[in-house]
Amino acid sequence: MSASSSPTPPSPASAGSPSDEIEQLKLANHYLRVALDQVTEGVIMLDAGPFDGSGPRVLYSNVPVACLVGVEPGKGLRGLHLADLVSSERDVVALLGALKDAAEGGAAECQAQIQTFYSRGSRYCTWRVKALHNSMKRLLNFTITVQPVPNEFTLQTTPLTPQPKEKEEDLEVQSERLRIENLAAMAQGIAHDVNNLLGPITAQLSFIMPQIEQHSELGQTLETVLTAVKRAKQFTSQVVKAAKSKSSTLQPTDVCEIIKDTVRLAQAGSNVQVRMKLPDDLKRAMADPTKLTQVMQNLVLNGMQSMPHGGFMDVEARNVEVRMGQDPALQPGPYLEIVVRDRGSGIAPENLARLFNESFTTKADGNGIGLTTCKRHIDEHRGAIRVSSTLRVGTEFRLFLPAIVEITPAVAHPSLPLAPRPATAPLRTGKGSVMIVDDEVHIRSIATLILKKCGYDVFECDNGETAARTYQHAFRTGKPFDVVLMDLTLKGGMEGLETSRAIWKFDPGARIIVSSGSVTEDVQRTFLDQGFFATLPKPYEAGELSEAIYNAVNAPDAVMA
Secondary structure (H helix, E strand, C coil): CCHHHCCCCCCHHHECEHHHHHHHHHHHHHHHHHHHHHCCCEEEEECCCCCCCCCCEEEEECHHHHHHHCCCCCCCCCCCEHHHCECCHHHHHHHHHHHHHHHHHCEEEEEEEEEECCCCEEEEEEEEEEEEECCCCCEEEEEEEEEECCCCCCCCCCCCCCCCHHHHHHHHHHHHHHHHHHHHHHHHHHHHHHHHHHHHHHHHHHHHHHHCCCCCHHHHHHHHHHHHHHHHHHHHHHHHHHHCCCCCCCEEECHHHHHHHHHHHHHCCCCEEEEEECCCCCCCEEECHHHHHHHHHHHHHHHHHCCCCCEEEEEEEEEEEECCCCCCCCCCEEEEEEEEECCCCCCCHHHHCCCCCCCCCCCCCCCCHHHHHHHHHHHHCCCEEEEEEECCCEEEEEEEEEECCCCCCCCCCCCCCCCCCCCCCCCCCCCCEEEEECCCHHHHHHHHHHHHHCCCEEEEECCHHHHHHHHHHHHHCCCCCCEEEEECCCCCCCCHHHHHHHHHHHCCCCCEEEECCCCCHHHHHHHHHCCCCEECCCCCCHHHHHHHHHHHHHCCHHHHC
């Protein structure tokens, strides 16, 4: 900027009057805007709220963010809501959660896709949020810096001149990171779809099991199936957490129970018998129970698959002490050693070194990811995994996990107990009207069956537009639905969050329960803050569904204030 185009500051002699102070403020504001336009990051300033609906409005945006989204720099984003800046409802949820965290803690960070207005596409960006409070700790506004993630790039025309080697290497690194990012996004989507598939199975099994004789052969078979479905639900939740790069939650874990439960599930219908040797004084491990269960199931099932003609396997555990210099991969201290030994076909010596590589597998339909995941999980626990094998004799895996030194009271873990019947919540009967909004016909059907059995009048919708119109008509006729069970991700048209906003627009007191295969524990609070009455993650059991509906129907109005 040339000197002629810059405002001239007032001379010191003229300072002091109110008009001069206003001019000084205007000049300072101008220079501040010029400075913000020169930085490389996009800068967005938002007002103080709200934390639901479309979110706060934009007060200011600099030139880099205008170029990023494709609007005229002079016009900017002023006046738009936070929800107008991103490409999906999930991004809205992530950003609103970051705003709330920043309001409470001063700063927060998340990743979300910003909407590009020139192509209706999006760019994956890191959003760093800072909250500004006054001396009375009152929230004034937010400042957000927006920067595209370094590993995102667009394909360009091949240049005529050769590129330096380091540029090619950078592109390879970027391509690999983008591949991993795409895999993470795909994993979340698959986990969501798997939860939707598990939904009708879980609800149907939990609905019919109380009607079957507990100790009958059919009852015991259904117990095993429901236990396996519950375990699958834990695994899909773990996939979502892992895809979001969430760190593991290590806690005192009863390894004996995990081993017993894993073996019981794996042996169902198998011609392989597993002999367990678990001492009574086995210490507990500092572990993530879900990941440890996944490791055990991988190893036990792999062993069984290597023994197509049946036979015996051994699973043992014992307390060991690793001394200084004894094992280069382990810190000195107490450990649990878990041994999984099969008597199968064995592994060729040349393949042992490649066993934990993601791309290696000897199975015709395998992908090599199972054992790679096992090693990654054990490494995260600061443990080790070892393997030895002899062709036509068998294979032995040894796991080492850090043990708890001090005596600690038993701590519950997510692995399922060895009770004869899995714990299922009883059905809760009631009265009222419920609208179920879900694009999966099987989920709607079983949910309707359960709720009608519990005494409710049920109306089904398979899309957001119909749901909003139906609710509006019922509200205007004086017979609004008592509860709406809303799927978060509806295919085509309005998604669940958008549909909920449309309902709240003409009935702010509507009691909506959000349900989805992608609702995890760490985002449930965000949905409650946005006005949802409760969350019901998929897959849910019949008792959990009836309990959630009963609580919503019978909650006093004060709860919704």
